[in-house]
Amino acid sequence: MQTISAVLTTCNLTLDRGGRPIASLPDITVARGRSVAILGASGSGKSTTLLALAGVRAPAGGEIVIEDIALWRMPPTMRDRLRGQRIGLVFQSFHLIDAVSVASNLTLAARCAGLRPDHARVSHLLGSLQIDQLRRRRTDRLSHGQAQRVAVARALFNKPAVVLADEPTSALDDASTASLLALLKETTAREGAGLVIATHDRRVIDAMDETVELRPLP
């Protein structure tokens, strides 16, 4: 049941690979400041699910609603723009653009979404993530932990309704995992966004408000 504060809901979502159904996702509702983990083994379709939630890859069936807008009923151009403005993405390998600075990585996210970059927000976000001193540094000169924080800052820069993170803890030790999850939860909650993490890492479960498991289809 969709509530007024829900930023992401799914209904009867099924995913396919090469036209063959591979998994279904139990219906989820993500509210502002809340976090959901989508669990599944490697190759079970977690990334495919996340790409569907991000409006990148069409699901085989079902509905995805972002703030009352049915994502896959929109024209592709509008869906691209909605993704840029209302969905924040954190990739497993961060995918920062290493030709430009940390600050430019953030402002580029706004430009891609057709927004004017808010430079005060660059300072605010980098400051809140304690990496303001890195704003002029090129991203290929960052440590793993610094790059992780920049990726989170970029995902939040356009004040998204929901942040989607793909296997963010897969290569991390326990301490780093706990630190990253805390960072993601705190910052998304502070920014009033929902958080969805696709993972096979069971260490994530305890940190999240809700967990759903992908159901493989025969």
Place this chain on the structure above:
Amino acid sequence: MIFVALAFAYLRRRWGQALLSMLVGALGIAAVVTAMAGFEALPQAARHAWGGVDLVVGPKGSALDLVLCCALHVSEPRGLISVKPAMAALDNPMMIRAAAPIALGDNVDGWRIMGTTPAILDIYKARIASGQMWTDKLQAVLGASVARALKFKIGDSFVGAHGLAAGGDLHDKFPYKVVGVLKPTGSVLDRLVLTDIETVRYIHVEQAKVEIAEHGSTDEPMVTNLPDAATAVLAAYRIPTAAAFMPRRIDATEDMTGASPTFEIARLMGYLRPLTVAATGFGLLLVIIAATGAAVGLLATMNMRTRDLALLRALGASRLKIGTVAFAEAGIITAGAVIVGAALVFGMLMLGSDVLAERTGLLLQPHFRPAQVAMILGGTILVTAVAAAVPALRATYSQIEELLQS
């Protein structure tokens, strides 16, 4: 704008490859433009150089040689003719406006001394700037460039040397006196020292006498045997239709050739056309290699940047914005190539003009017609578009998920 800035940032990260693509492109552009400019400017420079000379009458032989020697003054004379029959053949006031014999053979510091008659001024439509025409033997009137280069003034004296290049035996017993300087004509006349044709004959006959007295023979039997010898006779037509009759009439004689500079230079350029086509083709080949190099480089870069482009798409960038990055990158390389290429063309034409002017007196004044400029720019833009289109299309029409997972 930020996407153009991003293209700049990518270029900065691989500046070596970008610089190489730019230089190869610049060389290609420079080669094409120089070939195009040279092909047009060279005949034009030649036309300026021969001034009002419509016909050169000389000894039997190559008409082109005659033009190169006596109209353009870039080669050696091949023989002598007798002036009287030549002038008789040109005695047609309906068709010939002016005719003057010329005698070559000496120089002063590499500047040719040309014995002639005052009618030469009518042929070149030249005027005296200072002083006067000669009134006696061993008086000289200088072309404007010669006067400027040798810094001779009216009343100065100089000694001619044998041959048409500097360094020959000096005729030091026969000093010339400068009596006049011509106004600039833009023709080869500016680079000549004029004197009475009788002076040239006098010096060479006297020189021959000395040689015979000293060695029993002379290098110049023709001068002594032919009292009215000249290298050639130059003529200017009164009416254009004279071009159809006069050369033929001269050629019909037993010992004279009539050469039209216009016709001979056109023929020469016809011979040279394969060379200029080859040069242009080579330039085009360089441009194609440059474009291919730039395209391959760009493609390789785009491949390396697949994730970046996918990321931009994932962040909501439209396909247009993705394409902008590729086109901006190719455009920056091309713009650099055009600027460097233009500088190279300017340098090559300046240097080439100076060398040509120094060696031959031909003044290259290259200029480009709007159609040529449009063709060069259009071609460059087309090559840029093709070079950028492949990676841009690949980046914009691939699935984001494939790119992200690549």
